[in-house]
Amino acid sequence: MTLAVVYSNFGGMVVSETRGGVESDYICDTLGSTIGLMNSAGTMTDRWEYWPFGEVVSRTGTSVTPLTFLGVIGYYQDILAKLFYVRARHLRVDLARWLTVDPVWPRAQAYVYAQSDPIAMVDPSGLLCGYNASPIINPFCTCANCKPPQFPPGPPLDRSCCYSQASLASQAVSNMVTGCWTAGAAIIAVAATICGLVVAALPPPFNFVALAVCFVGILYMIISYLGRCSQMNTDLSAEVIAFENTCLFGNQVVGGVTTILQCTNATSGGAGNS
Numbered sequence: 717m718t719l720a721v722v723y724s725n726f727g728g729m730v731v732s733e734t735r736g737g738v739e740s741d742y743i744c745d746t747l748g749s750t751i752g753l754m755n756s757a758g759t760m761t762d763r764w765e766y767w768p769f770g771e772v773v774s775r776t777g778t779s780v781t782p783l784t785f786l787g788v789i790g791y792y793q794d795i796l797a798k799l800f801y802v803r804a805r806h807l808r809v810d811l812a813r814w815l816t817v818d819p820v821w822p823r824a825q826a827y828v829y830a831q832s833d834p835i836a837m838v839d840p841s842g843l844l845c846g847y848n849a850s851p852i853i854n855p856f857c858t859c860a861n862c863k864p865p866q867f868p869p870g871p872p873l874d875r876s877c878c879y880s881q882a883s884l885a886s887q888a889v890s891n892m893v894t895g896c897w898t899a900g901a902a903i904i905a906v907a908a909t910i911c912g913l914v915v916a917a918l919p920p921p922f923n924f925v926a927l928a929v930c931f932v933g934i935l936y937m938i939i940s941y942l943g944r945c946s947q948m949n950t951d952l953s954a955e956v957i958a959f960e961n962t963c964l965f966g967n968q969v970v971g972g973v974t975t976i977l978q979c980t981n982a983t984s985g986g987a988g989n990s
Contacts, residue, residue, distance in 0.1 A: 723783075730788045733781070740779060747838055748789035753779050768834045770809030771798065785809060789840045804842030819843060822950060889952040896948055900941030907934055 721735040729748065732741045740761065743752035749770075753762040762777025770785035782793040785800065792801045798810040805816045807829060817826045820843050830837040911930030915923045 730783055742788050744788045748786045750784050750787045769812040786838055802842040893945060893949045896945035904934060904937050907937060
């Protein structure tokens with residue numbers, strides 16, 4: 717017979733459950749993994765230890781709960797012990813990877829979990845990883861994808877100003893990537909023209925040798941520019957996402973995004989939106 721369970725949460729974290737009339741409090745580590753269950757008498761009934769990507773190293777106790785690895789921030793253990801449902805998709809902790817492509821790909825890596833840094837980063841949305849997701853664990857970092865905060869946090873942001881700056885940043889990224897493609901195409905076109913002139917001026921069999929060399933060289937240039945412009949788009953888009961998340965959650969200044977400072981009460985002269 718399945719026992720009914722009621723969870724209690726505070727600040728976005730599960731703090732206790734009542735399962736079949738038995739109350740237990742969740743004890744978690746700094747990332748949000750359940751490391752113990754405590755009964756109403758204050759006795760620790762269950763304990764867990766984990767490898768970095770979530771596999772259980774040791775377990776004592778027999779209490780039933782699907783909220784183990786990062787459980788208090790919403791990782792839900794499925795029927796299979798090594799499979800976790802994390803809102804947008806499923807995580808295989810034994811493989812240290814997601815089972816499906818990130819819905820926001822290519823803005824984020826397709827299958828890589830927590831940028832391969834599971835001792836510092838979490839991904840409670842299943843979309844974008846970040847540092848310590850819970851405001852209870854880390855009150856200075858409440859967004860889904862943010863960088864280590866500066867202390868103390870800055871004054872509240874004027875969000876309309878912030879979104880305007882984020883829009884300008886997004887357009888600048890688009891222009892830079894377009895410029896990369898345009899410059900690459902122009903350089904390749906010039907190289908192809910020069911190659912054509914050289915091949916036409918040489919007699920056989922030297923013209924065939926020159927043609928082969930030109931073909932390999934131009935192919936290399938195309939591949940090089942494809943990689944360079946694509947990487948530029950990925951890197952700069954990640955910065956824009958971090959910028960937009962800061963605008964969304966506000967009341968923090970992310971290192972490296974200096975234009976956000978223009979949108980605080982201290983410099984904009986307006987009240988920050990809540």
